[in-house]
Every structure is written in structure tokens, then in C-alpha cells.
Amino acid sequence: MPENVYIAIDSDALHAKSKVYVGRALARKGVGDLDEYQLWASLALELLGKAALARKHPSLVVDPTHWQSMFVAAGINVTTDVKTIAAKTLFERLTHLVPRFDKTVQKFCQDIAERRNAELHSADLPFRTMRLDAWEARYWHACDTILHQMGSSLEKWLGAADAKAPRQLLEEAANALDAAVKIRVEAAKERFGALKKSERERLAAEADLREPHHQVELFKGRYDEIWVESCPACKCRAFMTGEQSSEEISEERDEYAIWEIVDREFLGEEFRCPTCDLMLMGSDEIDASGLSYIHEDQQEREMEYEPDYGND
Template sequence: MPNDVFISINASALHAKSKVYIGRALVRKAADDLDEYQLWASLALELLGKAALASTHPSLVVDPTHWQSLFVAAGINATTDVKTITAKTLFERLAHLVPRFDKTIQKFCQEIAERRNAELHSADLPFKAMRLEAWEARYWHACDTVLHHMDSSLESWLGAVDAEAPRQLLEEAEKAMKAAVELRVGAAKERFGELKKAERDRAAEEAEQRLLQHQSELFVGRYDEIWSTACPACGCRAFMTGQLTGEDFSEEQDEHAIWEVVDREYSGEEFHCPSCDLSLLGSGEIIASGLNCIHEEQHSREMEYEPDYGND
């Protein structure tokens, strides 16, 4: 990875600027200017996300259709007018790079970016219509998720004193979510328990016979993989789906085989149990229910090219 790239796509520079902008955001919040608080906060989030991508490689931040920018990302000074990706592309890429940056967080980040654009480029006043409690906790959750991936924290990003309020807000939101999920699981368990034993047995048997490839209609979004897991409410076979977050060649590889084995890791983003109708959305809710949102599988696939055996 190039160590010296143009400042606009330099990971350290992007991270430093995000710290300046979130500092401005907190100053505006202290002055009770909540519109400008959300404006600076949205800008800080986008810069933080770009810093996360650039820390993996600067090419992830530039517009792939602008070849001069790609050259700069490779460390070649082809232009000073570097074109970077849109907020929509940024959050889509973060969803593939950061395991806990699920579709729920991605959707929230896209929405705050769209409000920011409307605030700056139209006569609309979208920030004024947003109550603080409708976005602030989710905002800090998104930032915390990105920072965790960067081996950082809110405390480091904001400074220990400034981070106290967001951290407390996050803890309160996490407690509220966990309590809500526990109540939802308990209600599903109670509903299932009220069924007659024959009905419970039939539901469990039907769940065992369901084919994974036919369960996509259970879920709201489209994902890379579906797998089965035990329901935390009724104990029946249930289903989870999520995005591919990593792939590596298996150690069980046969050097003479024409098939290769890869270990794949997925991060769960939706859960549904057809037996008791329990649904969980986002990795936060899945973890709060006691389920593991990380799933690992081995896949076999034919090699693109057969081994070169020589001509002797």
C-alpha cells in the first residue's frame, strides 16, 4: 500500500479532519444549535468512513471511473483534482469491509447523508424536522462500529471528556435494545408454549424439513448466504442470513486437486423463526438475543485453471 498519497485520500488526514468536524458538532450541540450539530456530525461520519476505507487501501476511496485518481491512490501523482466516491458508495463499501456495519447501520448512514445533501443543496430544512432522540444514539452506534474496526474508540476519537456523553448514550441505547429483544424473545416463547404439544411437534418437524435455498422469502433484504440455527425462543430450527465478510483458502487443500476448498465467514444481519415467528433485525439484536452472528462454512469450487503439469 502506498505510504505517501495525496492528502485528500490519506487515511491519517481524513481521520484528523473527522476529529475536527465532530469537535465542531459538539460545540454546536453545547450551544443548542441542533441543526448545525447534525450537519457537522454527518460530515464527520463520512470522513471517518473514508478514513476506514483508506486505511485498508486509498483506492477504496477514489472514483473508479476517474483513472487519474486511481493513479494517485497507487502513489503516482497524476493529478491534484482527486475524485472520491459518493456517500452511498462509501457506506456500501463499509458494509462489506466492517463486519458489524450491517444493513441497518448502512441505511441510517445513507439517510443522514441524504438529509445533509438536502440541507446544503435545497430550500428544505430536513435537520430541523429531526428530533435528537430519533438519530443521535444510532449515530454514535455507527461511529463506534467504524472506530472499533479501526482499533480505535469513541474515547480516542473525541477525547475522554467529550466521549462521556456519547458513551453513556450508547450504553443506554444498548440496554434499551437488549431489554426490548429479551421481551420479544419471551413473548415468542410464551406464544409457542401456549400451542398444543401436537402443534409444537408439527412446527418443529416442518422446520427440520425446510430447505435453506427456499427460505429467502422470510427475509426483508437480499444477502449472500442463509444458514440454520436454533431459535432462542422455541428451540426449533430457524434461519439467519447475512453478508460474506471474509474468504480464505482452507488448510485442507490438496495441491493436486482440480477443486479448491475455501473457508468463508459471514456476519448475520437478519434472523427469522417460522415456528414461533420471532424476527431479529441487525447484528445488535441478534447478539442481544444470545445468538452468535458469525457463521463459518467451507465451500468447494472448481479451479479456474488446472495445475500446470509440464511437457515432459
């Protein structure tokens, strides 16, 4: 980590400013100004996200097309005009750093950033038309997800007293999500169970023939991998997809082998069962269904060797 990072991209400074802004947000909520509550909250979220990236390395938050900012990220202060990444890029990058910051959370964060931009740079009033219950719980969930990656919490970020309401809101939202997913799974189970036995057996046999690489069209997004899961509703062969989060070279290899074993880890984003039509979006829904959103496998690939120089 560079020792003299300019304050504009210093993780601690970004984190401290996010705390100031979220404090302003709660103050505006306290007097009933819900427009400004969402405005300051959106600014606090973006600063918190940048603090998380900068903690990994400050180069992750500067504009890669602005060479002066890249120098500053390397600890060489050649300018005071540091340019940072846009909110869209920020939230895309967080999906690769924060395990629970999945596509669902990313879209929510992007939406609130777009509403903020419309609020500040146009005559539109998007915050005024946004109901509190349509965004607040998901906002605190997004913040809590980022803070957890940073080894922090809502309590630390807001102060124990101020965190009570958001934490209670998070718990209520989590309980509501858990109940909703369980009802969804039970409904799919009942639909499948209502079919004739011969029909269930036929569908199960067809499901056993499906292979992951043929299921791309099942999913809304494009991800790194598709893998097999047992459906929690109908117990048939179903599929999950997600982004790769890590890989390591396995120690289980021969010294003279030309192939290596790679241990890979993926984080589930979407679950689909073609048999009973059960769909789960995001790691929270997957987790609530009883499935694990973490998938591990091994891949064999040819080893790469550095070319030898000067030995001709």
C-alpha cells in the same frame, strides 16, 4: 500502500479532519444549535468512513471512473482535483470492511447523508424536524463501529472528556436494545407455548423439513448465504442470512486432488423463524438474543489452475 498519497485521500488526514468536524458538532450541541450539530456530525461520519477505507487502500475512496484520481491513489499526483466516492458508495463498501457495519447501520448512515444533502442543496429543513433521540444514539454507534475497526475508540476520537456523554449514550442505547430484544424473544416464546402440545409438535415437525435454499422469500434483503439456526424462542428450525466476510483454502487437502476445501465466514444480518415469527435485524439484535452472528462453514469446489504457456 502508496508512499505519496495526495492529502485529499490520505487516511490520517481524513481522520484528523473528521475529529475537527465532530468537535464542531459537539460545540454546536453545547449551545443548543441541534440543526448544525447534526450537519457537522454527518460530515464527520462521512470523513471517518473514508479514513477507514483509505487506511485499507486509498483506491477505495476515489471515483473509479476518474482516471486521474486513480493515479493519485497509486501515488502518482497528476491532479489536485481528486474526486472521491459518494456517501452511498462509501457506506456500501464499509459493510464489506467493518464486521458490525451491517445493513441496519448502513441504512442509518445513508439516511443522515441524504438529510444533509437536502439541508445543503434544497429549501427543505430535514434536520429541524429530526428529533435528537431519533438519531443521536445510532450515530454514535455507527462511529464507534468504524473506530473499532480502525483500532481506535470514541475516547481517542473525541478526547476522553468529550467522549463521556456519547459513551454513556451508547451504553444506554445498548441496554435498551438488549432489553427490547429479550422482551421480543420472550413474547414469541409465550405465544408458541400457549399453543396446544399437538400443534407445537406439528409445527416443529414442519420446521424440520424446511431447507435454507427455499427460504429466500423470508428475508427483506438479498445476501450471500442462508443457514440454519435454532430459534431462541420456540427452539424450532429457523434461518439466518448474511454477507460473506472471508474465505481461506483449507490445508486439509490431498496434494493431487482436483477439489479443494474452502473455509468460509459469514456475518449475520437477518434472522427469521417461520414457526413463531421471531425476527431479528442486524448483528446487535442477533447478539442480544443469545445467537452468534458469525457463521462458519466449509465448501468443496473444483480447484482452478493457471494455464500452461509455452509448453506446446
